[in-house]
Amino acid sequence: MIARILYDKGYAEYVEAARIVREKYPGTEFQLLGDIDIVYPNHVPEDVVRExxxxxxxxxxxxxxxxxxxxxxxxxxxxxxxxEGLSRVLIEALAMGKAIITTDIPGCRETVDEGKNGFLVAPRNADALAHAIFRFLALSKNDRLTMGLYSRKKAEKEFDVKNVIAVYRKITG
Structure with missing residues (x-):
């Protein structure tokens, strides 16, 4: 997970899903990268993250x-x-050919074609998130690679800056 460390980014669900998954697959590592944004009212306190x-x-x-x-x-x-606005982290993940698990909300759902390059889950639902992670872990190495390749193609097709500029120019005349 790469995000500002906020409850609104799904921190609690990520941690709970990690706990659930690690009970069955203790070797699975759940990394968290991001700033603890103490100015934001709904930030996760550093002591919670450290705990x-x-x-x-x-x-x-x-x-x-x-x-x-x-x-x-x-x-x-x-x-x-x-x-979310359109998530930059998810677009970067697409461009780098990574599978994605994210919430089925505007700004995130645009990056996933369900089952092809990742999985969508309901927001605020740690059990659904854990289930999606279990689905990912059950994939063969080849299926994971195929998901990543699909992500890369999706990035090139839908999020290439040249395409975005062309659409912008078409709209603005």
Whole structure:
């Protein structure tokens, strides 16, 4: 999960889903990358994040200027956000050929073709998120690779900046 560390980004659901999944697959690692935005009213306090890390549920990576290396090492990018503009992290994940698990909300759902490059879940639902993660973990290595390739093609087709500029020019005449 790459996001500002806010409850609105689905932090609690991510941690609960990680706990559920790790009961069955204890070797699964759930990384969390992002800033603890103490100015935002619904931020997750650092002591909560550190406690979840000490329990072995998540691994908090802090912040980095090299997000690309984190995405590159991930098997799947998860963003269980409650509300979102078009998620830059998810678009970057697409461009890097990663499977995505995210919420079925505007700004996130546009990045996933269900079952082809990831899975969509209801927001605020840790059980649904855990189920989607179980589905991902059950995929063969080849199926995971196919999902990643589909993500890359989707990024090129739908989110290439040249295409966005062409649509903009068409609209503005």
């Amino acid at each position: 979840d890390e000490q329990k072995g549920i998540i691994h908090y990576l802090g912040i980095t200027s090299n997000v690309q290396s984190i995405i590159d090492e991930a098997d799947c990018i998860v963003l269980p956000s409650y509300h």
